[in-house]
Amino acid sequence: MNTNNISESNAAKEKNNNAPYYYEEPLHDLCKILDFSMDLICSCDEAGRFVWVNKASERILGYKPEELLGIKYSDFIFYEDGAAPTNENFDFKSGTHASIFEKKFIHKNTNIIYLQWSAVQDDVKNLCYCIGRDITEKKNIEKAFETERLQFFNIYSQAPSYMGILNGPNHVYELANELYLQLIDKRDIIGKAVKEVLPELETQGIFEILDNVYQTGESFCANEMPITFDRYSDGKLKDVYLNFIFQARRDVNNAIDGIFIFGNDVTEQVLSRKKIEQSEKMYKDLIHKLPVATYSCDSEGRIVLYNKAAAALWGREPELGKDLWYTSWNNNDNKKKHAAPLNLCSLAAALKGGDPILSKEIIIERPNGDKRNALPHPVPFHNADGEITGAVIVLSDITEIKLAQKELRKSEKKYRYLFDNNPMPMWIIDLASFKFLDVNKMVILQYGYSREEFLSMTALDIRPNDDKIHFIKSSDTSHINESNYNRGIWNHIKKDGTIVPVEIIAHNIVYEGTAARLILSNDISDRKKAEANLEKRNRELIKTNSELDRFVYSVSHDLRSPLTSILGLISFIETESREIDTLKHAELIRISINRLDEFIKNILSYSRNNRTGILPEQISLNEMMLDTVDSLQRMKEAKGIRFEIEIKEQKPFYTDKLRFTTIIKNLISNAIKYHKKDEADRFVKIFGYSDHENLHFSIEDNGIGIDPAYHKKIFEMFFRLSGKDGSGIGLYIVKDAVEILQGSIEVQSEKEIGTKFNITLKNLKPC
Template identity: 30%
Template sequence: MPFACPGFTLKLKPMDRNNSLAEITHRYLQLIQAIPAAFYVCDKDGYIIHYNDAAAQLWGRKPVLGEERLCGSWRIYDTAGQPLPLNECPMAISLREGRPIYDAEIIIERPDGVRRHVLPHPRPVMGPSGEIIEIINMLVDITDLKQVTSALKESEERFRTMADQAPVMIWMTDENGQVTYVNTSWSSFTGLPPHAAFGSEWQQLVHPDDRTGVYNKWMRTVPVQQRFYLKFRFLTADQGYATVTGSGNPRYNSNGKFVGYIGILQDVTQQDHATGLLEQEVRDRIKDLRRANRELARSNSELEQFAYVSSHDLQEPLRKIQTYAEILEDRLEISDQAKYYLGKISDSSRRMMAMIRELLQFSRLSQSGEIYEPVHLEDILAQVRNDLELPIQEKHATIEAGPLPVIQGIPLQIKQLFYNLLNNSLKFCREGVPPVIQIRYETLSSAELKSRPSLHPGLHYFKLSFQDNCIGFDQVYADRIFTIFQRLNDRQQYDGNGIGLALCKKIVLNHHGDIYATAAKDSGSTFYVILPETITS
């Protein structure tokens, strides 16, 4: 459908429900580029994810997407020229308080040292449930206006000459708030001579539905000499109405006496339309993502049902094979070789049944549905020690553990994690060497947090280590060991199905963490588990 406003025309095709996410994203980025002003988008955590060429030109640089937060400029200052902390910039305040910010002028510095005065217009984009999903910002470069204001102190005539050359509508008032000057851009925009704005006559050009609100805001602002900002509809030369933003600053003479206001009117009709289209694209994208999530949930549910039914149906014939093999071995007089083969059948059946149970356990980790709660890792370790009491005694194993933290997690899964890691060390111990397992933890350093992109930069992590003196492995296989059904050792010598460490990795990923191992052949191994202290939705 065509859509137009003065100087800007855009044709949109009707939204096809089968459009790919890539196409939606492409159109989304095209809209951002189409906005004529400096414009950029941050995600809900404040990381810059999109910006247009106008923004890069204003900043004098191209920020790294997904790594830089809140503002792409080299440095930020307040209007007094003092450095402004990043968390106090208008974008940060808007994100923190969930509201638009309109009246917070800042100064940005480019890498080449050039400084620009800008008026940010950050605005959160809310989801259907009222949560912030993104935040957008349009930067209006008012450096020229600041220069005009400075020139006014030197020469009124020079100011008027420069103001008449400005591409925006400029106005001035006296100390009573009565308009005394508008530039030629105002006359070009409205089609009226300057005196049609003088005094309070300009209010007649405000849309009737907006007039009372504009008047009341103006009359509240002038007596207290505050900054003024308002968006409203204003009559144009073609007798239509355009959306404009009116902003003004109090001005003072050399003695510090208030002498009125100076400000601008800027046509933001195109930006408003572009922003509206952008917000619609965001809503459509969220709708598509939710539809995809529903399909994924349905698919996972069906997969879990299939895994459960399959495991039950597969285990039943295996039980019969094992039972009949034992009956044959007990009731028939058969040779030792036949008994050997029947024993092989029983062992293979038991191993297959164990593998099916572990595979079912692995598949269920994908859709836990359980609630995260405080988990005392020292209590978990005590429970696992008790479960492994027999192999610990048989192998004369020693488990040394220092204090362990409390994290937010799923208790049953964390217990599975500890069980599999300790059982792995007990299983692969060296012959004649009692296993010694040391468990420690530390706070994850910021350097390692940055080096692991799978971790969330906003979370606080603990790093647990499980170190043993067992057979170890070649470091070249450090990633392979976490792949399901992957084994590095002979099944005859070491029991197992190659699922335990894959379960560990799945559990850690369910908790938004990471796991890796270091080892050397015949020199033991160390498994590192990184888990967040708390998990937020």
């Protein structure tokens, strides 16, 4: 530090504060030595103002020495909770060193730093010489250590396991959490040896285990170890089962100085398991003694237990823990064994869904080839979480019952199957009385009556009153065989009163010796409604489209007249006025009106395109292209654009002239409108050819181009690229007209390179 600078700075501060300063200029070499110190070295006057500061101030406090001279050091002290300072000046007796003390200071960057100070007072010069050491890092480490210590203590005291620390070879309790105290049912144990607190452990070998861990450093682990505690010190011992570990604790020199204890009381789990084991034994004994075939399996379907009745039914004894439930009934068929549909059988459904299914039968094939019918009754097991852990299955042998039922159904199997499972409602009526003799399931489902209700009714009961009266008046029993009853559409009434149209087909049959009629019925109400709704919607749609077209055409046509008048007024203003601003505003109005007029033209074109039919006529392609280009060259954007047109008319081309003009005019005007203004060689090229079937042509430019991301969107109605003028309907009209003319259009374009539209139109040459 330059002593002259110090003197000048001090002189300035003395002048400002109107207070006398008396300094003895330090030696230059001594200042340089002090400036190399890592500690803050300074001197302060009796008011606490810095007189001299070494360069360490910039590293420690962030201030250069010259920034501190003349300023009270107390201005940099950090006061806790905003407390006001009382007397922060250094105040020491002459010639004595102050005891080391600490203070918090505010760094220039607003951080809080800790400084450890030592100071001495010089009464002769009225100065205090101080040395401040930055101990911020040390303080932060101490705080971190204290935080970690508190966190460890919280974990230790709140851990869900019992924990303790024993100190020294005598195993004196140093720490014990609440769970440990609850385990031994004692409180005042800190500072006492284990032998004093729990003398009953001596006969259980615990002290020998503790000594071995302390002497060798080898940890000791135990699972479900029975320990006996005299919890009430009355000689009555209580057994507990513990999972625990004894682990040696080492000091900083890696010497063993104690033992950590960590464990859990698993008494309830052990006792519960023993009860379960007893229950399982009773359960196994019960299954073995049952007279019906019974077995159990785990959640994977592996058989874990079976009785003699089950082995007799299967004709074999399965391998426990290996054979699955389904192998018990198809043991000799390897194909079935490997392709067994586990998700279809009642056992799998019971294990998967948890609900026993008692109606699905199985066929058990014994090793000797005999087959038995059985009905399984699975009962799933659930754990505490509701998960299925297995099942008990009882097998009822229903072979004899099945054989009897088979014989009984053999004669009517074919009839019942076809009748009951037919997807169409079917019933049988007596020809003489119209009484229902039989109905299938679909009749019951469709009409809402039960089978018993149908059998107490006649065919006339499901006819509305008007139809019923008409039928009775025009028909009698003899007319039941007439063709008007064989096939036709009738109205039927359901149980809920709903009347539905049905289409019926009838055939004469003999049912249980009685002349009867088999009738098939098909509900056609949805078909009728659909036909009616479709016809109504078509009429409404035709009317709406017609009205909309007339409205659009009328409004658009009426709007153009006032626009033409406005354009005339603008022309008058432009002719009469000489004011630049007026002419500029008139030009802006003209541009907006022209844009609106163009939009109205597009709307009219769209309306005309949808309202008028196709009128094919022969078109001179090159002539039409030239006329269109000539009409569009009046656009101011067309100036400087080179047009190339070449259409090879190999065959005469026929199409709708109005729509064709709309297509090429929109595409060419867009090519002109969206051209680059500063391009050296601006062009629009129109090339193509016509043959007997189609016209193929393209319109290409080297304008601003279209991002490929928008190639499909540009043909949508009212879609406009961001920042571009236009109505957003032009290309939509083009695509609509192309499709009406049985053609197609596609775009090839890249941004800033150019755009090319490829169009194909069908040659509508008359046959």
